Amino acid sequence: MTFATYPSLNGKIVFVTGGASGIGEQIVRAFAGQKAKVGFIDRDEPRGRDLVEELTGEGAEVRCEICDLRDIGALKAGFAALVAALGPATVLANNAARDDRHDWTELTADYWDERMNTNLRHMFFAIQAVAPGMIDAGGGSIINIGSNSWWEAGGGFPAYATAKAAVHGLTRTMARDLGDHRIRVNTVVPGWIMTERQKELWATPEKLEQHRQRQCLPDLIDPVYVARMVVFLASDDAAMCTANNYMVEAGSI
Structure with a gap:
């Protein structure tokens, strides 16, 4: 495939959460390919270090800070370290x-709270940490990664689906609160994306065939396509796009 180059992203400072693997890794690679300066946060130190070494060896400017995003103090410290190394970001990809x-009949209050902390809470506090720099810069783009799981009424993970549904509410309200500062806030909505984790844990031949039948397009979705939508929304080409959902799910809803 041949993908677009966006001159407006050349030299931009971009922060990504959960950037060491899966969709996040492809987002980091995509922005590095646009010659942006990329800082990402993840708790997987070996994979984060390897990705930085690889991309740095190719001439990209990439930094990684290791922290558990469920620890908001550590999250804010991680962003502060990235700002010190790269400067304030004008693009934030809230991916982690x-x-x-999980079985709804066995779900405990503690596990519910942990799922919210893993899949939702850090997104708001990442915005809170990064948006002031965007305000000072006169604008920016925030891209939250949602999920089509709740659009499809998918079962088997009610806490996750609830958190991902709430991402859309976060996007809409923050788009309003930050719009006067020319900061755009959007949600990218992936379908079932064939990351290594999905392939290892859940992508059986039977389930894949069922999902193919649900999609309008017959091909399984590589994470690179989610990254391409994120890159577009970060670029000046998307200057009038905010408060909306951008689907990358092959027509499965």
């Missing part, structure tokens, strides 16, 4: 999440 399966 885990779609662990």
Whole structure:
């Protein structure tokens, strides 16, 4: 595939959460390919270090800070370190999440809270940490990664689906609160994306075939396509796009 280059992203400072693997890794790679300066946060130190070494060896400017995003103090410290290294970001990709399966009949209050902390809470506090720099810069773009799981009425992970549904509310309200500062806030909505984790844990031949039948397009979705939508929304080409959902789900809803 041949993808677009966006001159407006050349030299831009971009922060990504959960950037060491899966969709987040492809987002980091996509922005590095646009010659942006990329800082990402993740708790997987070996994978984060390897990605930085690889991309730096290719001439990109990439930094990683290791922290558990459920710890808001550590999250804010991680962003502060990235600002010190790269400067304030004008693009934030709120990507980090885990779609662990769980049985609603056995779900405890503590596990529910942990799922909210893993899949939702850090997104708001990332915005709170990064948006002031965007205000000072005169604008920016925030891209929250949602999920089509709740649009499809998917079962097997009610806490995850609830958190991802709430991402859309966060996007809409923050688009209003930040719009006067020319900061755009959007949600990218992936379908079932074929990350290595999905392939290892849940992508059986039977389930894949069922999902193919649901999609309008017959092809399984590589994470690079989610990254391409994020890159577009970060660019000046999307200057009038805010408060909306951008689907990358092959027509499965």
